[in-house]
Amino acid sequence: MTEIPTLDPPRRVLMGPGPSGADPSVLAAMGLPILGHLDPEFMRIMDECQRMMRQIFRTGNEVTLATPGTGTSGMEAAVMNLLQPGDRAVIGICGYFGDRIAQMASRTGAEVAIVTAPWGSPIAPEDVERELRAAPTKLVAVVHAETSTGVRQPVEPISKLCKEHGALLLLDCVTSLGGVPVEIDAWGVDAAYSGTQKCLSAPPGASPVTLSPAAWSAVQAREAPSNSWYLDLNLLEAYWDSRRAYHHTSPISMTYALHRALALVLEEGLEARWERHERNGRALQAGLEAMGLVLHADAEHRLPVLTTVRIPEGVDDGAVRGALLQQSGIEVGGGIGDLRGRVWRVGLMGESSTPGNVLYFLTSLGRLLREQGVAADLGAALDVAATRLDA
Amino acid sequence: MTEIPTLDPPRRVLMGPGPSGADPSVLAAMGLPILGHLDPEFMRIMDECQRMMRQIFRTGNEVTLATPGTGTSGMEAAVMNLLQPGDRAVIGICGYFGDRIAQMASRTGAEVAIVTAPWGSPIAPEDVERELRAAPTKLVAVVHAETSTGVRQPVEPISKLCKEHGALLLLDCVTSLGGVPVEIDAWGVDAAYSGTQKCLSAPPGASPVTLSPAAWSAVQAREAPSNSWYLDLNLLEAYWDSRRAYHHTSPISMTYALHRALALVLEEGLEARWERHERNGRALQAGLEAMGLVLHADAEHRLPVLTTVRIPEGVDDGAVRGALLQQSGIEVGGGIGDLRGRVWRVGLMGESSTPGNVLYFLTSLGRLLREQGVAADLGAALDVAATRLDA
Numbered sequence: 001m002t003e004i005p006t007l008d009p010p011r012r013v014l015m016g017p018g019p020s021g022a023d024p025s026v027l028a029a030m031g032l033p034i035l036g037h038l039d040p041e042f043m044r045i046m047d048e049c050q051r052m053m054r055q056i057f058r059t060g061n062e063v064t065l066a067t068p069g070t071g072t073s074g075m076e077a078a079v080m081n082l083l084q085p086g087d088r089a090v091i092g093i094c095g096y097f098g099d100r101i102a103q104m105a106s107r108t109g110a111e112v113a114i115v116t117a118p119w120g121s122p123i124a125p126e127d128v129e130r131e132l133r134a135a136p137t138k139l140v141a142v143v144h145a146e147t148s149t150g151v152r153q154p155v156e157p158i159s160k161l162c163k164e165h166g167a168l169l170l171l172d173c174v175t176s177l178g179g180v181p182v183e184i185d186a187w188g189v190d191a192a193y194s195g196t197q198k199c200l201s202a203p204p205g206a207s208p209v210t211l212s213p214a215a216w217s218a219v220q221a222r223e224a225p226s227n228s229w230y231l232d233l234n235l236l237e238a239y240w241d242s243r244r245a246y247h248h249t250s251p252i253s254m255t256y257a258l259h260r261a262l263a264l265v266l267e268e269g270l271e272a273r274w275e276r277h278e279r280n281g282r283a284l285q286a287g288l289e290a291m292g293l294v295l296h297a298d299a300e301h302r303l304p305v306l307t308t309v310r311i312p313e314g315v316d317d318g319a320v321r322g323a324l325l326q327q328s329g330i331e332v333g334g335g336i337g338d339l340r341g342r343v344w345r346v347g348l349m350g351e352s353s354t355p356g357n358v359l360y361f362l363t364s365l366g367r368l369l370r371e372q373g374v375a376a377d378l379g380a381a382l383d384v385a386a387t388r389l390d391a
Numbered sequence: 392m393t394e395i396p397t398l399d400p401p402r403r404v405l406m407g408p409g410p411s412g413a414d415p416s417v418l419a420a421m422g423l424p425i426l427g428h429l430d431p432e433f434m435r436i437m438d439e440c441q442r443m444m445r446q447i448f449r450t451g452n453e454v455t456l457a458t459p460g461t462g463t464s465g466m467e468a469a470v471m472n473l474l475q476p477g478d479r480a481v482i483g484i485c486g487y488f489g490d491r492i493a494q495m496a497s498r499t500g501a502e503v504a505i506v507t508a509p510w511g512s513p514i515a516p517e518d519v520e521r522e523l524r525a526a527p528t529k530l531v532a533v534v535h536a537e538t539s540t541g542v543r544q545p546v547e548p549i550s551k552l553c554k555e556h557g558a559l560l561l562l563d564c565v566t567s568l569g570g571v572p573v574e575i576d577a578w579g580v581d582a583a584y585s586g587t588q589k590c591l592s593a594p595p596g597a598s599p600v601t602l603s604p605a606a607w608s609a610v611q612a613r614e615a616p617s618n619s620w621y622l623d624l625n626l627l628e629a630y631w632d633s634r635r636a637y638h639h640t641s642p643i644s645m646t647y648a649l650h651r652a653l654a655l656v657l658e659e660g661l662e663a664r665w666e667r668h669e670r671n672g673r674a675l676q677a678g679l680e681a682m683g684l685v686l687h688a689d690a691e692h693r694l695p696v697l698t699t700v701r702i703p704e705g706v707d708d709g710a711v712r713g714a715l716l717q718q719s720g721i722e723v724g725g726g727i728g729d730l731r732g733r734v735w736r737v738g739l740m741g742e743s744s745t746p747g748n749v750l751y752f753l754t755s756l757g758r759l760l761r762e763q764g765v766a767a768d769l770g771a772a773l774d775v776a777a778t779r780l781d782a
Contacts, residue, residue, distance in 0.1 A: 005439040013426040030421035033402040069460040076621040205642035227618035230467040230496045251596035292631040
């Protein structure tokens with residue numbers, strides 16, 4: 001390479017499984033002057049982020065911080081710190097991300113018991129209960145909003161079982177936080193993590209994490225340090241709390257983006273934000289069904305923020321997604337894991353959850369499907385969706 | 392908290408151990424439209440980053456990528472993937488970051504042999520040799536530029552010993568890359584990592600990592616997966632190479648910043664950039680000595696990019712650093728580890744390495760020291776420094 005490359009990314013309509021679009025003020029925040037990671041002014045910004053994360057997680061948990069990495073770093077921080085050799089964990093797998101938790105858990109040396117459900121349904125509480133009865137269990141982990149299937153996991157029945165059996169509950173909130181109700185304290189969740197690039201609508205690069213006093217005690221009671229040094233919660237907490245002990249150089253600009261994005265969530269109001277995601281998501285889903293397409297996730301557990309729609313027989317998955325991107329600038333996700341090649345994943349998260357995006361996507365998809373020989377009823381789709389959006 | 396916080400970080404002159412200042416075009420890059428992490432246009436940006444990282448590391452290593460976290464994530468990726476139970480590692484500790492490598496190494500279950508030197512000197516090759524003779528060793532790790540002491544480690548003598556004894560050499564280049572010569576291939580280094588927020592002058596949040604074919608073979612020959620899933624190099628490489636297998640949602644905006652920062656390094660030219668850091672750093676050091684202060688690091692191993700200067704007897708460390716920050720907006724670092732309370736750490740890295748910063752800092756520090764009763768010869772300091780800057 002002799003030429004030095006320039007940077008000119010095109011503008012996209014981000015309707016995949018994340019990243020979602022970001023508000024211009026979030027992007028602008030990253031251009032603010034860099035502070036040192038131990039500057040008193042930066043400490044103040046961290047404290048404000050912490051307070052806002054608690055509000056959005058609906059928790060009073062003292063231990064609430066953002067790990068210096070993407071959502072998967074939050075997952076790893078939770079799993080690698082809560083589990084150690086000799087522990088038993090029950091992990092619910094009904095999609096790609098439950099499986100990822102199980103992979104991480106198995107690297108801790110803990111005994112991992114798996115509970116499964118079809119990709120498109122949530123984990124059944126009775127299956128968790130059976131495993132909790134089988135042997136003493138330290139941790140149960142489930143995914144609240146499974147980004148691979150578009151399914152919302154009911155949390156309270158599982159939380160109740162955890163309390164009965166003395167197990168901690170870990171909840172993956174990567175795709176739910178800021179988009180659908182998350183009630184860490186009211187539901188009795190002991191540990192949760194999220195990502196910035198979904199319904200919080202900041203760029204990827206930080207992961208809000210919160211631990212209940214019981215979960216924190218479990219971390220502190222470890223006999224050996226966690227597998228990870230970078231994501232050792234004892235070390236991370238010592239930097240986030242009043243000790244301010246140096247551990248890593250905080251991703252300063254990303255923390256600004258997180259701060260601004262959290263503030264935007266609170267400015268909109270959590271309930272209003274959930275309602276917006278609900279309305280736009282249901283309009284999209286009604287439109288897709290009116291077009292003649294089949295939604296994959298169980299109707300009663302369907303998320304509004306991430307919709308899986310089955311690819312009609314004979315339609316070329318890659319050609320449609322490529323054309324959406326190249327002709328309309330719309331990104332949607334392909335299927336992953338068990339659903340590879342079988343569904344498209346359409347996100348309506350954070351800034352990307354707008355009526356305009358719903359109608360633009362339905363129109364673009366409907367026209368492309370017609371080109372592929374599918375009798376897509378575009379008129380009905382737009383009519384139904386618009387009616388829902390007005391409601 | 393009822394009020395939603397706003398964000399208004401003050402402008403600082405960043406002359407601590409990092410983060411350094413960033414070029415306005417690097418900050419502006421983070422405001423560019425977000426792309427999906429599997430968008431073909433983003434893949435192109437990743438490929439360009441990879442090629443530029445190879446040029447700056449001076450390597451042809453195929454496996455060259457940026458881990459999704461700060462410099463410590465690169466350290467963890469290298470250590471946790473290269474070591475497993477049953478391996479033996481020889482780690483050089485002559486400062487805080489060598490100690491951190493040893494802490495990580497001990498979490499992998501490997502046998503860790505420590506070689507030390509006083510904080511202010513580099514590791515002696517004969518000490519490494521003694522340990523290499525003691526038992527078969529898989530990995531030797533040393534810190535190229537020890538940010539806690541301001542010492543540069545001579546690499547080639549240690550590399551030669553590693554080759555003789557069949558050990559891999561891991562080099563921490565967090566504070567050296569882009570500021571002082573780093574020659575991964577010419578020196579025979581097998582694995583190296585850096586940070587973005589030092590001499591590359593991007594915000595913290597990504598870590599360039601490169602592995603030689605021999606190091607990569609060692610990673611692939613592991614019997615068990617690495618401790619870390621988030622920083623598993625097999626999974627990271629499968630996303631960075633042509634497989635493009637999803638592993639994490641890349642920190643998109645941070646990758647833009649990295650891209651622009653790497654391009655700036657190449658636009659300036661590596662040799663010219665090294666020369667700039669050398670000239671400004673030596674001017675600062677000559678000025679500090681002319682002022683009557685004592686530099687801590689061995690003269691022959693002193694880095695130009697990070698200077699440790701001893702705090703004169705009777706001077707209040709916190710008061711001086713606080714006044715520098717509050718009155719002049721200058722951030723410098725305090726001592727850490729063995730040097731806590733004994734030195735200041737003054738960085739001149741990347742965009743922060745300017746003649747203006749040298750003179751501004753000398754002036755501000757000299758005046759503050761006089762207020763503290765130290766007979767600082769400010770006139771001599773500025774005269775000597777300015778002469779060096781002109782040279």
